Amino acid sequence: MTSIGTCLAQGSARLAAAGISGARKEARLLLAQATGFALETLIGYPERPVDDRPKYERLLARRAAREPLSHLLGRREFWSLEFTVTRDTLDPRADSETVIEAALARIADRSAALRIADLGTGTGCLLAALLSMLPYASGLAVDRDPAAAAIAAHNFVALGFGGRAQTMVGDWGEALSGKFDLVVANPPYIPSGEIGGLQPEVSVYEPRRALDGGRDGLSALRRVIAGLPALLAAGGTAVVEFGDGQGVAVAGLIVDAGLCVVARRRDLAGRDRCVVCESR
Structure with a gap:
């Protein structure tokens, strides 16, 4: 033996x-x-x-x-929380913790009963991480894939947030009603022609719909940003993740949507990773 x-x-x-x-x-x-x-x-x-x-x-x-380790283990850590992952969801990545840091930096009172929307939720990692830091907040997580939405719902319950997090199947924010104090999104932003050159763990095993941002990588970002004015409450904040080299273009989309760019935040590698914007 x-x-x-x-x-x-x-x-x-x-x-x-x-x-x-x-x-x-x-x-x-x-x-x-x-x-x-x-x-x-x-x-x-x-x-x-x-x-x-x-x-x-x-x-x-x-x-x-080259099947991802997370798929073999069935789990991945994000913001010190453990998430169930499958081939139906994009793996949570440490770079996306920049979104959480940027959002929290804009919240003056973490005990407020904030309403949060997480667009393209995947595993639910962004919303769950925020709820772990905002004890009186509640949130709605949206994903167009029913299997991904089901995984997010499972994670919310497993992490103890089932009473404060709801999930729904929908296309970004188009089916949502009401206003939100905070909107977070990590849409697909990799240009279609670049996906084949990624590591096999990503290009072969992760869902293409969660990666493919169209010819220029901005297709989903355009839709998400265009819908933000209808979702944000007065004085509300949105934090949107984007890819390497897309910061200027994304800031332009935000201005075109009638929102105010507050900041861009860098990840641990020093790359621009997300933009913070507010309603005017």
Whole structure:
């Protein structure tokens, strides 16, 4: 029977050969998934035998084929919260935490009963992160894909926000009524012709509808921004994520929509990642 140490050594080598950075860490996570062992056990007891080697090998094969680790584990962390993820949702990314930081910076009273809309919610990560910081806020999460909306609803309940978060299937904000104090959105913004050049984890396994921003990457952004004036309450704020090099164009769309650009925020890599705007 193979030991933990041998499984980790062989798994790490296989993943490294497939071009995966952090191969040792990922091999450990996959072995924990396959065996149910705690990570502390995998680190502290390398001599312990592994009973379910075939399950581990199947997970390694899928990861070596560049299926995302999050899909194999069924979860991904965002804003220190754990989200269920599937092939129907875009993986939450650390870059998008910039949206949360920008939104919170505009809220003077975090105890206010704010109403939030999350357009194109996916896993629900943006709305859930905001609700975790705004204890009296409530929100509505919208996604045009019923499977993604169902995952968001599951995550809200699992994280304890089921009583403050609703989900609906719709196309951006077009089906919404009423006004919102805060609107957040992470629409698809990758130009169609660039998707094939992305890492396989993204181009092959993530939903294209959540990536493809049309020929210039701005198709969904145009629709989202054009609808913001009808959604924002007086003095309301919107925070919209965009792609590398799109900041000037997105700011122009916001001005054309009759809104006021307040700021652009950079992500951890120093790239412009989102724009903050307000109703006039």
